[in-house]
Amino acid sequence: MRFFTATVLGLLTSSLAAATNLTSPSRLALPADFKPQQVFKNTNLVRNTNLEKGYVRETINVVVENIDKQAQSDYYIPFPSDVFERVGGFEVRDKKATDKGRFVVDATEVVSASGNQYFIVHLPEPLAPKSQITLGISYSVLNSLSPRPATIGQSDKQYLHYAFSAYVPSAYQTITQKTKVKFPSTDVPDYTTTSDLKSGADPERKGATFTYGPYDTAKVVPGTEYPIAVRYEFTNPVVTVHLLERDLEVSHWGGNLATEDRYWLRNNGSELTGQFSRVDWTFANYQRAPTSAVREITYPLKPGSVDPYFIDDIGNVSTSRYRPGNGKTAGNLELKPRYPIFGGWNYSFKVGWNNDLAAFLRETAKPDSWVLKVPFIQGPKASEGVQYERVVVRVVLPEGAHNVRFQTAEGSSSNGLPGANQIHASLSSFKTFMDTLGRTTLTLEVDGLTDEARDAELIVTYDYTLMDALRKPLTLFGGLLSVFIALWAISNIDVSIKKR
């Protein structure tokens, strides 16, 4: 059976992939001693580091000037290769014209000499010599916050530790730069104070925001590091989705869009020093004290979502509640895991629901061509944020759908997704409910997302004709007919050994 599916799948992919825009991200290989040419200068650089959530969100605004004699179009952004793998949702725009959309960005392999990996930003128009452009670079870094102390008592406060360099890593010379760090609260017991970088107190504290700099770094060699470490209170779970598998099943016959999200969740916060004490938890829960454990997950659903379910490997989790929205407002699925998820604990579960397809699908002006617009991920909504190490979105289109293309909706600000060329897309066939050919399935794989991508929309266009829709009823009709004919034929055979 499996073998059979595999063969069909193979045939199908080759025939369908031709007409699509499916990509798989490739990384450019660079020479071992590669160094970006010093053709740019960062005139002014401001980095905003946001630590309010369980991951690091950075936005860098940098004024870039071309100091070469020729027009240049490739701007290199370096990351140490261990950080590079954890960078998610990388996006660069022209700060002055954000609605023009993101720039095309390529990733590179590790350059062995420096241990760096680069994002290459392709400016849409080469930057003329002496002219300037303001880049808005935004990305998030996953799993870069470590709890200190690593183990805490059940009702203790949790502190996270974050280390970075006072000098923003850049491939080019930077004239002035500063870093603003935004903490979730003013409780920051430990932080590095610099002594010789600038005159006056460094950092400057203002509420929950610390400012390192501005530094005059015209003479500092690019790539120099000045380590800074901060430790701040974060008595919230560090929710990490190790893997999210999301299935969207489109049924034209049923007029239904069925969604199922499968989560493998982990809390990356401080682990418990001792063991879990139910008594303490009962009392803490009664007082609604802040905790580093996941107590509840709120999961907003689109308006009109029906039949939600919340199950895990051993069945229905009865501790959930669905508050359906009325008409236009979004519903809320309130999930309570079977047990509180403390640091280091895992929890895997599935949620799913149905939607009326009409709200997501429409036929284009071209006949038999359809466009589907669905949320890329939906995920829990939590003030402490959610980071996704790996997301696999599978859109199961009706049997016979072909000419599949996808894109992500772009607005004037970041949608939390990486560029389309960083999304691994593939087509396959999925057989279910008496399919003969199998349903065309678009699989999108992305590493390193955060819950900012909750607003991202996925747009899939495909062709689907009437004959495709009629395939299954006709097959069933034919199948049953042949069964009846076979039965009739068999019943007419005389196998008796008696003489009549």
Add this chain to the structure above:
Amino acid sequence: MAQSSLDVLLKGSSGKSTRGLLRIIILLTIAAAAVASRLFSVIRFESIIHEFDPWFNFRATKYLVQNGFYSFWDWFDDRTWHPLGRVTGGTLYPGLMVTSGVIYHILRLLTIPVDIRNVCVLLAPGFSGLTALAMYLLTREMSHSPSAGLLAAAFMGITPGYISRSVAGSYDNEAIAIFLLVFTFFLWIKAVKNGSIMWGALTALFYGYMVSAWGGYVFITNLIPLHVFVLLCMGRYSSRLYISYTTWYALGTLGSMQIPFVGFLPIRNSDHMSALGVFGLIQLVAFAEFVRAYLPGKQFQKLLTSMVLLTFGLGFTGLILLSVSGVIAPWSGRFYSLWDTGYAKIHIPIIASVSEHQPTAWPAFFFDLNFLIWLFPAGVFMCFQNLKDEHVFVIIYAVLSSYFAGVMVRLMLTLTPIVCVAAALALSTIFDSFLVMTKPTPESKEKANADKSKAFSSTKKPVVGIYSYFSKAIVTGSLTIYLLMFVAHCTWVTSNAYSSPSVVLASRLPDGSQHIIDDYREAYYWLRQNTEDNAKIMSWWDYGYQIGGMADRPTLVDNNTWNNTHIATVGKAMSSREEVSYPILRQHDVDYVLVVFGGLLGYSGDDLNKFLWMVRIAEGIWPDEIKERDFFTARGEYRVDEEATPTMKNSLMYKMSYYNYNSLFPAGQAVDRVRGVKLPAESPTLNTLEEAFTSENWIIRIFKVKDLDNFGRDHSNAVSFDKGLKRKRATKKKGPRVLRTE
């Protein structure tokens, strides 16, 4: 019948097909009702596997589906009975798993995306629909009345005695075994009636299937020979009997030996010897009959009969000798406990500790069978009136299974089919006499007399007819009421008594809404997600299968109970002092200990209530170390409060159950709601274990076994050091101080 417009449909050949169609529709409706009435738990809770044993069957089925048949056959499971393991493939009845595996693969072949769990959950209801059909076939062989079969099918479909083991989710061997039992009996009756090798071979085929599905096949193995033996004794030998029995025995025995778990039992085990003996006997009888056909004569026949008896006697003594000398395996303990209900309690407490092995309480018969139980004797009596070969079968079956059902609760299941047959025979006779509009005419009287003349003279009696509409109305009316009450009773019993998954508990909130207590799965899922993949869990054996199925962790003992000593070891660890238990835990690589505690919620099925069985089983192996008496107070009471005996208070089970429990209550007011007592003000101290997880309602408590102390202290010293207590002097020596020399 008065309506002439219906005559076209009801009379003649088209009437026959109309009735046939009607019968099919009725049967399908009965099957649908049988399935539907078993779905209470799915609708109320979810599609979930129930109780204990089904969790193992489910796990085995998943293994079969994932790894294929041959690796299932050779499955050695190292995740149970640590460190012994279990040769699972060779010690189970594979019929159930293979059946659901086949269904699963067929559905997958049709690319219907079905979860194996749903196949397992719905297998029992599905087969109960088939059982109703098989019941129709069986009863139709017993009676000429067309209504008897349909009534029997309807009874079988909804009677609680069968529903108790076949609700959705009750994925146990009985789920398919009862269908196989009834169908095998139908085929057997058919074979005896026709004397046909085909029917005999079919009987053997289904007998083989039955052997692969349930240990209760021994019932068939003994009932069919007994039927034959009784027929022989009644002088009813016929070539039909010979053909059907020999065909069944030869093929059926070979078939049954194909199951590894059964193996050579059919020729070595005492339970199977009656079939062999009757097989030999029927050869002799056949030979005698053959000889008699050529040499008639009273003298010869007498001689032959005595010869037969002599041979039989010789064979019987030979059998006893072989049993004594050990060539043939002696009777199993479960077998003895069938004849002496006190046997198990004394010799094998592990069998007696299972509630379904207890003798049946009388009300249970009415509870499970309702009005069928008083129609049952009437139906058996009617079989005497019309004593054909198949009726002898009904009588034997009725007598035997009535006895067994009285001895052991779970054998109510084998009684139920025959009760349905007999009750349907009785009721259909009543309806056939009372539910006719026409009065008996002299013509029909003569006809009836002519019929009766063929029957035994003792049962011959003047024909009786009912003339008064009034009495007809009274009788049919009251019976209809009984039938309606039967349906209501069955529904009520099914809904209230047999539809709880027992993994999930339901309670009602003050506002009437359902509140689900899901502690078992909470704790099992915690184990599954947050402990190491091969962390060994020790618990009482009841929870072994559930831990294997839901928590997916290795266990020390489980519901298979094949090794009494290993279970007794766990019992000893639970009922001893920590100092004794800890080495046992270490030796068995135990990482976590799981106990069930109902004190907070008033959940009575908890470990402290089962504790005495642990003590008894441990005492069976270590009579010097564990004594049941020590757990009772001087006045012979089993107490857990302040008055509990020191042995009780120091036992690991007691300590784990009440550890830290009093901190939920204001000082000195801790109450155990199951046993309804106030607890000591101080929490027991645990030195060698630490609390790892407690579920929301405290039903499951999991303790982690501490590693050896880093400084080489013993655990009680380490704990008191951590608490800041002064170290106890090791021993207070009374003699004068001496210098240590060693």
